[in-house]
Amino acid sequence: MGMEKVDKIINSDYDLGFEIDIEEETAPPGLTEDTIKFISAKKNEPEWMLELRLKAFHTWQKMEEPKWAKVTYPPIDYQAISYWAAPKKALESLDEVDPEILKAYEKLGIPLEEQKALAGVAVDAVLDSVSVKTTFVEELNKLGIIFCSISEAIRDYPELVKKYMFSVVPMTDNYFAALNSAVFSDGTFVYIPKGVKCPMELSTYFRINAQNTGQFERTLIIADEGSYVSYNEGCSAPSRDENQLHAAVVELIAHKDAHINYSTIQNWYPGDIEGNGGIYNFVTKRGLCEGENSKITWTQVETGSVITWKYPSCILKGDNSVGEFYSVAITRLAQQADTGTKMIHIGKNTKSLIISKGISAQKGQNSYRGLVKIHESAKGAKNFSECDSLLIGDNCGAHTFPYLESKCASAQVEHEATTSKISEEQLFYLRQRGIGEEDAVSMIVHGFCKDVLNKLPMEFAVEAKALLDLTLEGSVG
Amino acid sequence: MKIMEIKNLHAKIGEKEILKGIDLDMFEGKVHAIMGPNGAGKSTLSKTIVGHPDVEVTEGDIIYKGKSIINMEPEERALEGIFMSFQHPVEIPGVNNAYFLRTALNAKRKHQGLKPLNAAEFLKLLKAKIKELGMKEEMIHRSLNEGFSGGEKKLNEILQMEILEPDFVILDEIDSGLDIDALKKVSEAINNMRDGKRTFMIITHYRKILDYIEPDFVHVLKNGKVLKTGGIEIVDALEKEGYKIFGDA
Ligand SMILES: Nc1ncnc2c1ncn2[C@@H]1O[C@H](COP(=O)(O)OP(=O)(O)OP(=O)(O)O)[C@@H](O)[C@H]1O
Numbered sequence: 001m002g003m004e005k006v007d008k009i010i011n012s013d014y015d016l017g018f019e020i021d022i023e024e025e026t027a028p029p030g031l032t033e034d035t036i037k038f039i040s041a042k043k044n045e046p047e048w049m050l051e052l053r054l055k056a057f058h059t060w061q062k063m064e065e066p067k068w069a070k071v072t073y074p075p076i077d078y079q080a081i082s083y084w085a086a087p088k089k090a091l092e093s094l095d096e097v098d099p100e101i102l103k104a105y106e107k108l109g110i111p112l113e114e115q116k117a118l119a120g121v122a123v124d125a126v127l128d129s130v131s132v133k134t135t136f137v138e139e140l141n142k143l144g145i146i147f148c149s150i151s152e153a154i155r156d157y158p159e160l161v162k163k164y165m166f167s168v169v170p171m172t173d174n175y176f177a178a179l180n181s182a183v184f185s186d187g188t189f190v191y192i193p194k195g196v197k198c199p200m201e202l203s204t205y206f207r208i209n210a211q212n213t214g215q216f217e218r219t220l221i222i223a224d225e226g227s228y229v230s231y232n233e234g235c236s237a238p239s240r241d242e243n244q245l246h247a248a249v250v251e252l253i254a255h256k257d258a259h260i261n262y263s264t265i266q267n268w269y270p271g272d273i274e275g276n277g278g279i280y281n282f283v284t285k286r287g288l289c290e291g292e293n294s295k296i297t298w299t300q301v302e303t304g305s306v307i308t309w310k311y312p313s314c315i316l317k318g319d320n321s322v323g324e325f326y327s328v329a330i331t332r333l334a335q336q337a338d339t340g341t342k343m344i345h346i347g348k349n350t351k352s353l354i355i356s357k358g359i360s361a362q363k364g365q366n367s368y369r370g371l372v373k374i375h376e377s378a379k380g381a382k383n384f385s386e387c388d389s390l391l392i393g394d395n396c397g398a399h400t401f402p403y404l405e406s407k408c409a410s411a412q413v414e415h416e417a418t419t420s421k422i423s424e425e426q427l428f429y430l431r432q433r434g435i436g437e438e439d440a441v442s443m444i445v446h447g448f449c450k451d452v453l454n455k456l457p458m459e460f461a462v463e464a465k466a467l468l469d470l471t472l473e474g475s476v477g
Numbered sequence: 478m479k480i481m482e483i484k485n486l487h488a489k490i491g492e493k494e495i496l497k498g499i500d501l502d503m504f505e506g507k508v509h510a511i512m513g514p515n516g517a518g519k520s521t522l523s524k525t526i527v528g529h530p531d532v533e534v535t536e537g538d539i540i541y542k543g544k545s546i547i548n549m550e551p552e553e554r555a556l557e558g559i560f561m562s563f564q565h566p567v568e569i570p571g572v573n574n575a576y577f578l579r580t581a582l583n584a585k586r587k588h589q590g591l592k593p594l595n596a597a598e599f600l601k602l603l604k605a606k607i608k609e610l611g612m613k614e615e616m617i618h619r620s621l622n623e624g625f626s627g628g629e630k631k632l633n634e635i636l637q638m639e640i641l642e643p644d645f646v647i648l649d650e651i652d653s654g655l656d657i658d659a660l661k662k663v664s665e666a667i668n669n670m671r672d673g674k675r676t677f678m679i680i681t682h683y684r685k686i687l688d689y690i691e692p693d694f695v696h697v698l699k700n701g702k703v704l705k706t707g708g709i710e711i712v713d714a715l716e717k718e719g720y721k722i723f724g725d726a
């Protein structure tokens with residue numbers, strides 16, 4: 001009784017781990033200049049983009065895979081991976097979708113239209129959603145907001161792309177960013193003009209055409225002076241990719257008085273209890289608070305992937321700019337997550353806030369790695385960091401690696417860290433009041449993550465809570 | 478009518494036998510006070526009744542409403558009407574007190590085939606109870622027991638009892654740590670809930686609460702056994718002589 005049962009509850013199968021048999025046009029495995037030319041040609045890219053890709057590729061060839069993260073995995077054979085899969089052929093209707101998948105979606109409370117999109121049904125054929133999408137895009141257009149795939153942006157807005165792509169995450173930044181720069185398949189582009197407050201949450205839900213993007217996504221969001229945008233990345237989309245490696249890059253630029261909210265829910269396939277299978281998630285996300293009083297907020301809920309290597313960061317360049325990072329990371333099974341943030345203070349009176357909640361169960365290993373760096377110029381800079389870890393069971397681990405580099409005497413930095421266990425006593429207390437064991441675990445976990453979940457946009461928060469439950473729920477009930 | 482029969486109950490925590498053959502009958506609608514020296518096994522007996530996973534029953538049985546409960550899950554026992562106020566209520570950070578209470582109440586209502594109370598209905602009920610108990614309203618918006626003072630935790634246990642309206646109530650040292658006014662309020666709350674059907678098992682070290690509540694029975698528990706059962710006169714003897722008059726079991 002007791003903790004063993006909790007363990008069973010947590011040991012639920014990956015409900016969304018399914019395969020759909022659809023024809024694909026896949027490039028042969030391997031990565032050479034020809035592969036990159038092939039990708040660029042497939043996407044009808046202009047010459048300048050191909051040149052940038054090749055430059056990134058040549059840099060990448062000279063780089064070495066980083067080894068400092070607290071994760072272990074067998075070596076990745078980059079020549080055994082296929083770098084291009086053509087968009088999958090759409091299914092005709094929901095009847096063709098595995099009912100198990102639909103059940104999982106229903107549990108998550110995903111609307112029907114979105115279910116179709118996720119399952120790869122041709123949504124364009126459905127009148128409702130077409131009209132939803134059209135009115136949506138029209139409304140954005142009226143405001144001058146650009147919201148399209150990165151491929152479209154490369155074709156239609158080359159000046160913006162040339163100006164901003166690689167400006168926050170240079171192609172030479174790190175091994176995985178360089179790889180992404182060479183082979184990125186698609187992603188999202190957002191531009192919010194001066195003074196415009198984007199009236200709705202932008203999410204992949206509406207980007208139906210670009211749903212079947214590959215594993216090397218690239219996202220670029222620019223908020224011009226005084227603008228605001230909230231972007232929700234990913235949904236509870238299962239991974240349909242055979243490949244194990246995901247290396248995405250996200251760049252955000254906030255100009256003077258602009259505010260970008262970026263939320264992520266990630267639940268890629270986590271592998272099994274022995275660590276077989278699962279996605280390697282190596283992501284570079286960085287935001288530049290370019291102008292005065294600008295603000296970037298990262299919120300993430302990470303429940304998937306067998307290996308996660310991810311540090312959404314803020315460069316606080318503008319005076320009085322603000323960077324925030326709110327994170328919940330769950331590792332169970334044999335998952336390993338090394339995640340955290342970097343806050344680089346350059347401008348005067350810049351502020352950063354870090355709230356990180358790590359939950360480990362079974363054999364999960366959860367590391368918080370955070371850097372707060374305060375340059376000499378950042379007079380009056382302030383940082384507050386809180387890193388809390390929750391352990392469920394005895395075979396998991398939580399680690400915190402906070403780094404601080406301050407060259408500024410007037411800066412104030414505060415760091416708090418706690419590690420706690422879901423105790424037998426807490427569980428028993430709730431059960432004594434008639435609350436079943438699964439609900440009791442979920443209640444304690446939600447309580448632990450509350451500060452972060454509250455930061456997510458409403459609908460997203462509902463989805464995140466459902467996802468936490470689903471992650472922790474047993475296969476029974 | 479017997480609502481609970483404890484028969485030759487032996488139980489251990491880890492390797493240590495703590496309950497060494499408890500025989501105790503408790504009756505519907507009555508108040509049973511349990512007294513005994515520190516370490517006698519009073520809290521262990523309560524934990525055994527509510528199914529705490531630390532306790533292992535090695536012999537004997539507990540019959541509640543005519544059925545053996547020793548193999549039931551703790552939440553099933555709770556839903557069947559057994560409630561225990563904890564001697565040391567645990568803190569659960571981030572779990573809103575009101576939300577927790579509503580979840581617990583609705584779990585019980587579901588078990589009884591009743592409709593769940595919505596947030597508004599529940600809040601009305603909760604606010605009335607809080608006022609009666611003289612609790613601060615902000616307590617219900619705080620995290621469950623987190624940062625509560627010792628006395629506030631005890632009041633919060635009583636609040637839960639009032640909301641959940643259990644049939645069999647175990648109060649483990651509910652009076653320890655309460656100030657004079659709070660003790661009065663808690664005693665009143667208990668007396669108000671005595672309806673001729675509900676049974677109370679009140680563990681205490683002090684006479685004060687028993688003067689307010691006037692128990693029907695007083696049992697003395699020592700070294701894992703019930704040594705004496707009687708009325709309030711037992712407390713008089715105890716106050717004069719201490720537990721040694723009941724020997725060493
Ligand atoms: N988890 C445990 N591990 C080991 N021994 C325990 C544990 N819990 C209780 N005990 C022991 O069991 C005995 C009875 O404890 P119990 O808490 O039931 O006493 P009590 O009568 O409630 O005492 P008090 O009046 O001090 O509350 C004590 O000797 C105690 O040390």
Ligand SMILES: [Mg+2]
Binds near residue numbers: 519520521564649
């Ligand atoms: Mg005790």
